[in-house]
Amino acid sequence: MTDTLSAAGGETAGVPEFPMPRAARCPFDPPPGLRSLQEEGPLARVRLWDGSTPWVVTRYAEQRALMADPRVSADITRPGYPAQAPMPKGSFASFILMDDPEHHRLRRMVQAPFTVKRVEEMRPAVQRIVDDLIDAVLAGPKPVDLVEAFALPVPSLVICELLGVPYDDHDFFQDNSKTVIRRDAAPEERAAAGARLNAYLDDLVGRKLAEPADDLLSRLTGRIEAGELSRAEAAQMGVLLLIAGHETTANMIALGTLALLRHPDQLALLRESDDPKLVAGAVEELLRYLNITHSGRRRVALEDIEISGQVIRAGEGMIMANDIANRDPEVFPGPDDLDLRRDAPRHVAFGFGVHQCLGQPLARMELQVVYSTLYRRIPTLSLATDLDRVPFKHDGQVYGVYELPVTW
Numbered sequence: 001m002t003d004t005l006s007a008a009g010g011e012t013a014g015v016p017e018f019p020m021p022r023a024a025r026c027p028f029d030p031p032p033g034l035r036s037l038q039e040e041g042p043l044a045r046v047r048l049w050d051g052s053t054p055w056v057v058t059r060y061a062e063q064r065a066l067m068a069d070p071r072v073s074a075d076i077t078r079p080g081y082p083a084q085a086p087m088p089k090g091s092f093a094s095f096i097l098m099d100d101p102e103h104h105r106l107r108r109m110v111q112a113p114f115t116v117k118r119v120e121e122m123r124p125a126v127q128r129i130v131d132d133l134i135d136a137v138l139a140g141p142k143p144v145d146l147v148e149a150f151a152l153p154v155p156s157l158v159i160c161e162l163l164g165v166p167y168d169d170h171d172f173f174q175d176n177s178k179t180v181i182r183r184d185a186a187p188e189e190r191a192a193a194g195a196r197l198n199a200y201l202d203d204l205v206g207r208k209l210a211e212p213a214d215d216l217l218s219r220l221t222g223r224i225e226a227g228e229l230s231r232a233e234a235a236q237m238g239v240l241l242l243i244a245g246h247e248t249t250a251n252m253i254a255l256g257t258l259a260l261l262r263h264p265d266q267l268a269l270l271r272e273s274d275d276p277k278l279v280a281g282a283v284e285e286l287l288r289y290l291n292i293t294h295s296g297r298r299r300v301a302l303e304d305i306e307i308s309g310q311v312i313r314a315g316e317g318m319i320m321a322n323d324i325a326n327r328d329p330e331v332f333p334g335p336d337d338l339d340l341r342r343d344a345p346r347h348v349a350f351g352f353g354v355h356q357c358l359g360q361p362l363a364r365m366e367l368q369v370v371y372s373t374l375y376r377r378i379p380t381l382s383l384a385t386d387l388d389r390v391p392f393k394h395d396g397q398v399y400g401v402y403e404l405p406v407t408w
């Protein structure tokens with residue numbers, strides 16, 4: 001490995017393309033190519049869709065150090081930022097792609113409902129949502145697509161209630177969210193979907209300004225009236241929270257269920273235990289093992305940064321491949337085993353540093369309720385198709401399955 005390659009176009013022969021393909025028979029494991037890079041060292045060059053050659057950071061320790069480093073920027077508008085795909089002009093952006101102090105100014109305006117205490121107050125309501133959806137599944141025909149009947153509605157109902165978005169509009173926002181985070185969609189297609197979501201949220205913010213209710217969007221209108229926030233910023237944050245609030249957790253529910261069905265001994269642990277500690281640990285292990293944000297956290301260096309014998313030059317891009325960091329054998333012995341009794345809360349599935357997932361207490365609680373209820377209420381749950389026929393989201397910024405036919 002050498003630090004003399006230039007992201008702007010040095011000698012790039014032999015630099016592997018990113019993202020790398022997963023092995024066909026191992027849909028839950030990170031790409032074998034990433035494992036090889038990790039074995040060689042903590043940093044390597046990869047080539048992106050635009051020919052640029054940013055660093056990929058594969059080991060846990062280096063990744064956490066860099067994600068907590070103030071010389072590392074998440075600002076997508078900076079030259080050298082390693083974008084996932086072509087960015088159409090006027091694309092939707094929010095504080096996830098900004099640096100402090102702007103990032104902090106906006107994030108703190110929406111953080112109150114996501115604290116552990118506030119999220120715990122929502123647990124009984126989430127339990128009711130989960131129970132009602134399982135009742136409906138059991139009363140309906142089989143096989144059923146678990147994504148549509150259960151995995152998507154749970155987090156969508158919860159985030160709609162929290163934000164003040166009408167759930168009746170779920171087809172609209174779920175379809176558009178799916179397009180926004182598809183890596184292989186045409187840039188114009190993604191931009192159009194983002195613009196539709198933005199217009200929808202802007203309209204909703206307008207309605208909350210006229211008629212506030214007890215929800216997060218209404219509380220943001222107070223900030224608008226106080227001159228602390230623009231209406232456009234409120235709409236953008238609404239889009240971010242709506243997409244992040246349902247897509248990620250839905251994928252964890254469906255992919256997690258598939259992983260458990262493929263590991264019956266582990267599934268039995270969940271089905272047969274009512275110990276909340278075991279369930280909480282199981283959620284952390286599934287987050288680590290599946291790491292659905294498989295595109296990596298994208299960053300760019302603001303200054304020269306020396307790390308583990310390498311120099312990342314100012315303006316060079318970095319991809320924190322958190323999927324392979326979560327399989328770093330130095331930190332997680334036997335990293336490719338799904339072991340629900342493992343103590344894995346230090347995983348980086350929610351990122352690390354100032355951009356660490358705002359919604360993680362909510363995601364954890366929803367997944368705990370789901371994983372502790374679904375397999376106990378439907379103990380004979382099984383896959384109603386061959387694994388080969390399950391459509392995986394290889395093309396998405398968030399990994400998961402498009403459909404999961406199940407029976408019981």
Ligand code: HEM
Nearest residue numbers: 095096241244245248249297349350351355357358359363
């Ligand atoms: C299992 C589910 C989830 C996973 C795996 C996940 C993962 C992540 C990751 C890896 C980041 C860091 C991004 C970065 O560093 O570039 C992030 C940020 C974020 N997540 Fe989540 N997330 C989940 C659920 C949620 C939920 C339910 C919400 C609720 C609205 C949410 C809202 C956010 C927001 C707003 C950010 C940006 C934080 C910032 O930039 O300060 N996420 N998430």
